[in-house]
Amino acid sequence: MGPSEEDQIFEYLNLLVSRPEVRRALGENARRYVERECNWDLVATRYADFLKALHEGRPWPEPRPDAAPAIDGAMPESGRAHEQAIAPFGIEPPVPARAPEPEPEAVIEPEYIAGWAENPESRTYIETHTTRLVRTLEITPRGTALDRVLEMGAYLQITPALKTKLGYGEVRGCYYGEPGRVDRRSIVSADGETFECEIDHFNAEKDSFPYPDGHFATVLCCELIEHLFEDPMHLMSEINRILKPGGHLVLTTPNVISNRAISAILQGYHPGFFHAYIRPPKPGKEVEARHNREYSPREVHRLLENSGFVVALLETGEFRDEPHPEHGWVYHLLDRYSLSTDLRGDGIYAVGEKTGGVRERYPGWLYT
Structure with a gap:
């Protein structure tokens, strides 16, 4: 994200503040990511593969993490235009899902x-x-x-x-x-x-x-x-x-x-x-x-x-x-x-x- 794109940060932070279901989903996705990508067996195996490649003098292909599930919540409108900008850097933009229907407001005369x-x-x-x-x-x-x-x-x-x-x-x-x-x-x-x-x-x-x-x-x-x-x-x-x-x-x-x-x-x-x-x-x-x-x-x-x-x-x-x-x-x-x-x-x-x-x-x- 560029130095003049602080509005993008604001939109994402505002989304997290105003939408508790998105915040909870993001936290749950982060927890699953840590369990999947940061467990001791996987980390030890990757270190061993890296050292073996280094010893044999061959390139080590850095493994790509599995794609995380989409956040159950809409992306900020201004963030959609940002998808193409972040894609070349290998960052998958969040996939918007259908938000739950809000409870209708009471009609009070x-x-x-x-x-x-x-x-x-x-x-x-x-x-x-x-x-x-x-x-x-x-x-x-x-x-x-x-x-x-x-x-x-x-x-x-x-x-x-x-x-x-x-x-x-x-x-x-x-x-x-x-x-x-x-x-x-x-x-x-x-x-x-x-x-x-x-x-x-x-x-x-x-x-x-x-x-x-x-x-x-x-x-x-x-x-x-x-x-x-x-x-x-x-x-x-x-x-x-x-x-x-x-x-x-x-x-x-x-x-x-x-x-x-x-x-x-x-x-x-x-x-x-x-x-x-x-x-x-x-x-x-x-x-x-x-x-x-x-x-x-x-x-x-x-x-x-x-x-x-x-x-x-x-x-x-x-x-x-x-x-x-x-x-x-x-x-x-x-x-x-x-x-x-x-x-x-x-x-x-x-x-x-x-x-x-x-x-x-x-x-x-x-x-x-």
Whole structure:
């Protein structure tokens, strides 16, 4: 690979990062290659043949390794044009195989979510965040009657759909509050559909979550991590603990490097999405939590990996799908200076698959 072809390296590494099945297949192929080509009997025989040829003064034909089986996954599109370039060097390009059909995303109508609004405030919030709420449900893996799912910071806006649209047998919620408190909530939709759910209370940065190890198939942590004050990895560690092996974390959070944020910085404003201090609440009202730290997509990727997850999906999008012509100049500026225009939406959407325990409790990029 030439010195100016770093994009090829990026494409292959990106494939390995984004496609766990390809990564596993590549590792399995490597293991089989080592077993086949690097065992002691074969290596000793080849050394003996080489020394014999050297002693007899004849050329030694270097044996060609057996062709490795194809990786079960598609090759990056930009890598296909590279096949002819690498073939003369005796490197066999990977043979693309048919990738498994992805599970179809759930079809969620915005009207269905809006039908669960309990009051005018909830209805206004849903209208403002319609695109985000729908997209969150679309990227959440489907469940079965035997699967459990936990929604953290549950407002019961998308919670019913986890059961009625995604098929989970047990749906549970949790919220900030006194440990041990459990609220039993029941709501009725505009269509007369009833949904019941238990909401556990605890401090996600300090308390042990009140669930056994490997209890849930999926955990949703949506628009929550940006509110944490001091120890986000406690939350991530506990999520890892309560997820079963191969379970999924669905994480959404505002994007601190969005087009909106860049526009704000370059015009002299703060880039944060909700960085203002909060006035004392009115009697009987909860204190709203400001954003203490917002994240970039790259940081979310690192956060998931540090926490024992492989990144199955990472994208950005809008809270509400509507035109933003006021940010067009930001796109042109980034393009003009060859800076990435990818992952610049207002919100980050990520799905991680649990592959093991927490890898780094206090990652250096997040703690000091």
